[in-house]
Amino acid sequence: xxxxxxxxxxxxxxxxxxxxxxxxxxxxxxxxxxxxxxxxxxxxxxxxxxxxxxxxxxxxxxxxxxxxxxxxxxxxxxxxxxxxxxxxxxxxxxxxxxxxxxxxxxxxxxxxxxxxxxxxxxxxxxxxxxxxxxxxxxxxxxxxxxxxxxxxxxxxxxxxxxxxxxxxxxxxxxxxxxxxxxxxxxxxxxxxxxxxxxxxxxxxxxxxxxxxxxxxxxxxxxxxxxxxxxxxxxxxxxxxxxxxxxxxxxxxxxxxxxxxxxxxxxxxxxxxxxxxxxxxxxxxxxxxx
Amino acid sequence: xxxxxxxxxxxxxxxxxxxxxxxxxxxxxxxxxxxxxxxxxxxxxxxxxxxxxxxxxxxxxxxxxxxxxxxxxxxxxxxxxxxxxxxxxxxxxxxxxxxxxxxxxxxxxxxxxxxxxxxxxxxxxxxxxxxxxxxxxxxxxxxxxxxxxxxxxxxxxxxxxxxxxxxxxxxxxxxxxxxxxxxxxxxxxxxxxxxxxxxxxxxxxxxxxxxxxxxxxxxxxxxxxxxxxxxxxxxxxxxxxxxxxxx
Numbered sequence: 001x002x003x004x005x006x007x008x009x010x011x012x013x014x015x016x017x018x019x020x021x022x023x024x025x026x027x028x029x030x031x032x033x034x035x036x037x038x039x040x041x042x043x044x045x046x047x048x049x050x051x052x053x054x055x056x057x058x059x060x061x062x063x064x065x066x067x068x069x070x071x072x073x074x075x076x077x078x079x080x081x082x083x084x085x086x087x088x089x090x091x092x093x094x095x096x097x098x099x100x101x102x103x104x105x106x107x108x109x110x111x112x113x114x115x116x117x118x119x120x121x122x123x124x125x126x127x128x129x130x131x132x133x134x135x136x137x138x139x140x141x142x143x144x145x146x147x148x149x150x151x152x153x154x155x156x157x158x159x160x161x162x163x164x165x166x167x168x169x170x171x172x173x174x175x176x177x178x179x180x181x182x183x184x185x186x187x188x189x190x191x192x193x194x195x196x197x198x199x200x201x202x203x204x205x206x207x208x209x210x211x212x213x214x215x216x217x218x219x220x221x222x223x224x225x226x227x228x229x230x231x232x233x234x235x236x237x238x239x240x241x242x243x244x245x246x247x248x249x250x251x252x253x254x255x256x257x258x259x260x261x262x263x264x265x266x267x268x269x270x271x272x273x274x275x276x277x278x279x280x281x282x283x284x285x286x287x288x289x
Numbered sequence: 290x291x292x293x294x295x296x297x298x299x300x301x302x303x304x305x306x307x308x309x310x311x312x313x314x315x316x317x318x319x320x321x322x323x324x325x326x327x328x329x330x331x332x333x334x335x336x337x338x339x340x341x342x343x344x345x346x347x348x349x350x351x352x353x354x355x356x357x358x359x360x361x362x363x364x365x366x367x368x369x370x371x372x373x374x375x376x377x378x379x380x381x382x383x384x385x386x387x388x389x390x391x392x393x394x395x396x397x398x399x400x401x402x403x404x405x406x407x408x409x410x411x412x413x414x415x416x417x418x419x420x421x422x423x424x425x426x427x428x429x430x431x432x433x434x435x436x437x438x439x440x441x442x443x444x445x446x447x448x449x450x451x452x453x454x455x456x457x458x459x460x461x462x463x464x465x466x467x468x469x470x471x472x473x474x475x476x477x478x479x480x481x482x483x484x485x486x487x488x489x490x491x492x493x494x495x496x497x498x499x500x501x502x503x504x505x506x507x508x509x510x511x512x513x514x515x516x517x518x519x520x521x522x523x524x525x526x527x528x529x530x531x532x533x534x535x536x
Contacts, residue, residue, distance in 0.1 A: 059381050059534050082384040093375035097305045097366075109297040110383035 001193060002033040002056070002162070007065035009051050009217075025051040027217040028065070033210075038184065038194040040208030042201070042274075044282050048217040049197035050090060053166045056195070057087045069162075083111060086160030088151050090167040090197075094139040101126070101135040104154055111158035118157070125153040145176035152183065163187060165196040169203060181207055201275040211274070215282040228277040236276055240266040247276060290388035297385070298393020299400075306401065313401070314408065321409040324351050325416045328472060341419060341503070348413040348420050349498035350471030355409055356402045356430045357491050360437030361462060363398030368445035368454055371533060387530050391523070395438045402434035403427070421504035429501065432515050433494040437462075439522030446529035470495035490518045 007029050010022040026048045033039045041049050054060040056067060058078055067074040069081045094103050101122060108118035126132040129149040134142065142150065148168070155163060165184070169177040184207055188194055198204050204211050205225050212222040223231070233249025235256035249272060250256035260267035306313060324347070333343035371377040380390050406426075413420060444457045468478070469491035475483050486492055493511035500508050 054534075057382055059378060079384040079386070082382065085382075087382050089375075089378060091375060093378050095301065095370070095376040095379070096374055098301070102304065106297070106301055107379065107383075109300065110294075110380065110385055112293065112384070 001035040001070060002195070003066075003068040003071075004029055004031050004033075004056070005066045005068070006030055007052075007055060007062045007067065009048075009055060009060060010063045024217050026055065026062075026214075029214070029217075029219045030065075031212055031219060031222055033193065033195060036188065036191055036193055037209045038188050038196070038207050040204040040211040041195065041197040041214060042199065042204045042211050042278060043197075043214040044199060047214045047282070049199075049214060050166055051217075052214070053087075053164050053195070053197055057085055057164055058082055083158065084161040086155035086158070086163040086192075088155045088163070088165040088168055090170060092139075092147050092151065094147070094150070094154075096138070096140055098139070099135070100131060100137050100139055100142070100150060103139060103150070104157055107154045107157045113158060121157055121159075125156055129153045145172055145179075148172060148176065148180065152180070156187075160192065162193040162195065165194065167197055167199070169198075169200065177203075201273070201278055205274040213278060213281050220281045225274050225277075228274060229272040232272055232277050232280060234272055236270055236272045237263075238268045238270065239263070247279075249276070290386050290392070294385040294389035295393045295396065298380070298390050299396045302394070302397030303400070306397070314404070317405040317408050318412070321351060321355070321412045325412055325418075329416055329418070344413075344416060344418045345420060345502070346499070347472055348409070348418045349502045350495050351413075352406055352409055352426070352430060352502075353433060353469070353491055353494040353498050354466050354471045355405055356433040356494065357437045357462065357465065359402035359405045360398050360434030361441040361458070363401040363434070364394055364438040364441040365445055365454060367394055367442060368448070368451075371445060372449055377533075381534060387527055391442065391526055391530060394442065395435055398438035398441070399431050399434045403430060406430050420502040423501045423504075425501050425507060426498065429494060429497050429512075429515075432519055433490065436490045436515065436518045436522055439519070439526045442526040443522070443529045446526070446533040465489055465491045470499070490515055 007026060008024065009026040010024050013021055013023040015021050029052065041052060043049050051060065055062050056074075058074065058081075061075075069077075069084070072081065074081050095106065098106060104122045104125070105118065108122065113121070123132070126135055129152065131146060131150060131153065134146065139147065139150070152165075152168070168184070169180050172180070181203070184194055184196070194207075196203075196207070208225065210222060210224050211228065213220045213228075221228070233251050235250045235253050237248045237250065237256050237260045239246045239248065248256075248259060250259065253269070256269045260269050325344070328347050329344035333347070336343040338346060367377065410420075410422065440457070440461070444454060448454055448457070468482075468486050469475070469489050470486075471491070475486050475492055478486060493508075493514045497508045497511050497515070500506060
């Protein structure tokens with residue numbers, strides 16, 4: 001459904017001595033995202049996740065490379081393709097001069113929805129997001145969780161086929177986070193393709209069918225969370241030593257237990273998780289098998 | 290570009306203006322009252338004109354000055370939408386064209402400018418100015434507002450802080466306010482300065498408005514210069530909008 005071919009983004013920057021140069025935020029990324037999957041883009045802060053989302057949604061032009069939606073070039077069919085995209089940004093970007101309902105109304109109008117359809121969809125989403133009671137509130141008066149739900153409601157007004165969520169649960173309490181995860185799963189069941197960026201490992205592990213890990217603007221690997229763990233070794237032995245914590249990975253539990261029992265008390269066996277994969281691929285680790 | 294999208298962008302500015310319309314109208318009364326009282330009645334009594342009163346002379350100047358200020362200040366909230374609130378992203382993400390967005394925003398600024406101009410004309414009549422009210426005033430006021438809305442929009446897309454936006458006011462709008470034939474004829478300026486001032490759009494807006502309020506001809510040369518500024522401003526603003534997300 002989405003084909004990303006050799007996409008690169010460079011920004012102008014100023015060096016220490018005032019010289020002008022370019023900083024590469026996304027470096028030659030090629031990947032594809034299938035219809036109806038929940039696809040995660042995982043990476044540390046500054047890895048290029050948001051830049052990637054901005055290029056996929058038309059907020060930024062790639063310096064080079066191409067993006068295709070259902071085989072159509074995004075560059076040449078931007079207006080048509082944008083109608084099928086919904087975007088939940090990382091930051092709160094409501095129009096502060098408008099109230100809750102007016103923000104949704106503006107969105108519906110921008111996407112060319114007829115008045116009757118717009119009205120019913122706004123009411124439906126306000127109910128669904130439990131925001132009906134505050135439709136006349138100024139957006140500044142909403143709590144963090146309500147703002148986040150309103151951002152999602154706004155992105156869904158025009159019934160997008162693909163929903164981009166950039167760090168959708170950042171700075172939210174665990175209850176609201178769970179609620180948003182449930183919502184994302186419901187949308188996926190309804191046939192919406194979801195592309196989300198996150199640096200919360202648990203979020204990617206719990207929601208995403210496939211995950212791309214990017215670091216320093218480069219695509220490090222793409223796979224399902226389970227395959228990532230299998231490739232690293234399904235069992236991990238945590239080693240607590242004087243030099244700090246380190247891990248060793250094993251394909252089977254017996255090998256891991258044998259290693260731990262032979263090594264001493266400070267060695268614990270557990271299942272490998274996506275966080276281990278993330279650390280291996282973006283930090284000190286030696287990578288996947 | 291289509292009218293529906295332009296209408297959507299304008300709708301947003303209209304409902305914000307509608308909510309504050311009473312406050313807006315009252316706030317727009319202050320400057321013309323001060324100008325007309327200080328320059329028209331106060332200073333004006335001691336100024337000898339070859340024909341008509343000084344009040345008749347400065348009303349078109351105040352109209353030109355006001356349409357400049359309202360065009361510029363009517364559009365600069367888009368700076369906060371881009372830099373601080375990030376709500377400009379909503380338009381960039383949507384399927385509407387950059388042209389529709391720009392025209393919608395300029396239309397909002399022109400509406401504010403025309404409401405404000407109507408207030409000045411009403412006060413000028415109350416103060417006893419003898420001015421010819423021609424319908425041709427409307428397009429001239431509108432085009433002058435468009436030019437300065439475009440300057441405001443370009444600055445809003447290029448500059449990154451309130452302080453820098455204030456400098457546009459200090460270095461561009463303020464000198465024009467006093468030198469471009471608003472309160473005195475440009476003929477009184479030294480020749481080099483006069484040549485420079487007569488290249489500026491506000492001078493031509495003042496000239497056309499003064500000619501029309503005196504019941505004289507339309508001045509096609511000045512009108513063509515204003516049209517040239519408006520067209521160039523549109524394309525520069527469009528370019529700045531398209532580049533704004535990359536900065």
